[in-house]
Each structure stands twice: as structure tokens, then as C-alpha cells.
Amino acid sequence: MSWRKVLLPAAVTVAVLAGFLVYRAAGHEECTACRRPVSERTATFATIGGHKVLFCCPACLNSHSRQTGNDVNVVSLTDYASGAMISPASAYIVHGSDVNYCARGPVRVDEHKHALDSHYDRCAPSAIAFASAAAATRFVQGHGGHIMAFSNYALKTGSRARTVR
Numbered sequence: 001m002s003w004r005k006v007l008l009p010a011a012v013t014v015a016v017l018a019g020f021l022v023y024r025a026a027g028h029e030e031c032t033a034c035r036r037p038v039s040e041r042t043a044t045f046a047t048i049g050g051h052k053v054l055f056c057c058p059a060c061l062n063s064h065s066r067q068t069g070n071d072v073n074v075v076s077l078t079d080y081a082s083g084a085m086i087s088p089a090s091a092y093i094v095h096g097s098d099v100n101y102c103a104r105g106p107v108r109v110d111e112h113k114h115a116l117d118s119h120y121d122r123c124a125p126s127a128i129a130f131a132s133a134a135a136a137t138r139f140v141q142g143h144g145g146h147i148m149a150f151s152n153y154a155l156k157t158g159s160r161a162r163t164v165r
């Protein structure tokens, strides 16, 4: 057996593993529910049955709760303006703006290259968290949407998400 037959696969394996580790170290965590990369601007932390879980955004968390019927304890949200972790008990949500970090990606097209309409996305309409009502108001002026307390957002969307104080 030649050394090339041994070293080449080993080198490829090491390179793939190193790439994966760099990707993870760069903060590209994966959403528990939809497996999309989690943006640092919308990361949402919760527990389900005592297990820590990470969601890509509050909208995905609510979709997960509605679909599974699970009680979801929301531990912290990310303030879109600063990137800081904030308590869901005092957070504001902008619901339905034109900003959605999760539902981005290549546009699906039909056989004639016409864009297909998206009928459902678990992260839409978007839900973006803010620490202050003033920052949420400034955001809505540029991107639309409606401001509400996080606790009202969960109730309005039929989720079983509960805030942890």
C-alpha cells in the first residue's frame, strides 16, 4: 500500500473537520427546529422539558410550539439593535416587518424560470426582538410591522411559549 492512498483520505478528512470547526467557531449555530443557521441578531434561547434549545428567531420558536404542542420556556431573546441578550419578560417584538434573517436564500423557480410563491415559512411573518420600545419604533419606521410585548406576541400567535423571569 502506498502512502498516498493513506495520506490523501486522511488529509481530506482533517480538512473537512477543520472547516466544520471553523464554521462552528464563527458562531454559525443551527436552529433546533428548522436547521437553518442562526443569526446573531435574532438568536432565541429556550428550554423544552428541561433541555436547552436554540431557535433561529422568535417566529420559529412559536411555530415549533404550535406544531408540537410543547410548552416552551423562553429564556432569552437577542436585541436586534445591539446584539445583546435580553429578558423576554421585558422585550418588544416587531411582527411582520420586511426584515427576515431566516427566510432568505435562493428564490425557487418553476420550469420557465418564473419565481414560485412561498405559501408557508415557519419563520414568517418575521418576529424581531428589541430591548426598548424606542428602538422598535425606529425600526418600524424603516421596515414596517407592528410592535407588541413578547408575552402578547406568543398569545396572539397561539403559541405555548412562556417567558422565564
Ligand SMILES: [Zn+2]
Binding pocket: 031, 032, 033, 034, 035, 036, 055, 056, 057, 060, 061, 102, 123
Ligand atoms: Zn428555526
